[in-house]
Amino acid sequence: MSNWFKKLMPSRIKTQGGSRSVPEGLWTKCPACNSVLYRADLERNLDVCPKCNHHIRINARRRLDIFLDEGNREEVGETLEPIDILKFKDSKRYKDRITQAQKNTSEKDALVVMRGKMNDIPVVAAAFEFAFMGGSMGSVVGERFVRGVNLCLEYNMPLICFSASGGARMQEALISLMQMSKTSAALARLAKQGVPYISVLTDPTMGGVSASLAMLGDINIGEPNALIGFAGPRVIEQTVRETLPEGFQRSEFLVEHGAIDMIIDRREMRQTVSSLISMLLHRSRPNADPVLEQLEENEETETKEEEKQQDQVNE
Structure with missing residues (x-):
């Protein structure tokens, strides 16, 4: 572009030397529905697409x-x-x-x-x-x-x-x-x-x-x-x-x-x-349910007695 034209060009439409005014990484695309998403909004949504509910890795x-x-x-x-x-x-x-x-x-x-x-x-x-x-x-x-x-x-x-x-x-x-x-x-x-x-x-x-x-x-x-x-x-x-x-x-x-x-x-x-x-x-904390523990103890005792009786029969 000629120097004389640059001087005449209004400042509001002058370019910025080809550099980008928008930083990279602000936008991303959903791999499922291809919607363009604002990165900050996506992160606030825990990387779940607000359009199709796809859970991005x-x-x-x-x-x-x-x-x-x-x-x-x-x-x-x-x-x-x-x-x-x-x-x-x-x-x-x-x-x-x-x-x-x-x-x-x-x-x-x-x-x-x-x-x-x-x-x-x-x-x-x-x-x-x-x-x-x-x-x-x-x-x-x-x-x-x-x-x-x-x-x-x-x-x-x-x-x-x-x-x-x-x-x-x-x-x-x-x-x-x-x-x-x-x-x-x-x-x-x-x-x-x-x-x-x-x-x-x-x-x-x-x-x-x-x-x-x-x-x-x-x-x-x-x-x-x-x-x-x-x-x-x-x-x-x-x-x-x-x-x-x-x-x-x-x-x-x-x-x-x-x-x-x-x-x-x-x-x-x-x-x-x-x-x-x-x-x-x-449920798993010790002594959280004494009734359940007693039932389990009774079941174990009955199992041992049954095993003892079975051993006697085998003998």
């Missing part, structure tokens, strides 16, 4: 920030980092994948565990980071989860886990598969002590995680339209050579068929889980 720390009370939080097992014990390599070295995932997510592995409070109730909460290698479960994920369980056992605190995972981490082979039994055994100890465990299955929860810790809650909750299963729908269709019903493996399908207990909107999750925990704590 969020990272682990964002989820825990939403769920736990502010302040007095303690991260569990934050110093643990994965190692390439098998020297695994496919198209890329496992060690390089770890480094890249840590750089992209600012996390050391795919599970964040925190001790804190939820509506003033002391709890341990764990959340999977799906952006870290698909939220896959390896040795560090299993160890952090078990350390969270051990805290719950020591202080009789409820455990809440938000799962979002593609399953066991293939780069750790049998070590990753072992985490299924390791976490399940830890949850068995938790159940034996009567400490509540709430499992919240978010999109997606698949593979070895769905086949272990994610489905072992005293109450299993799904977020709306979350993909939950072991193998994916495409793999199943190719295997059985049949077309699957609409909505197969979605949380609505699972709750209809009794695979999970309920579906809760993310905006109501904190209050709902808080109410459930309060009820479960009342």
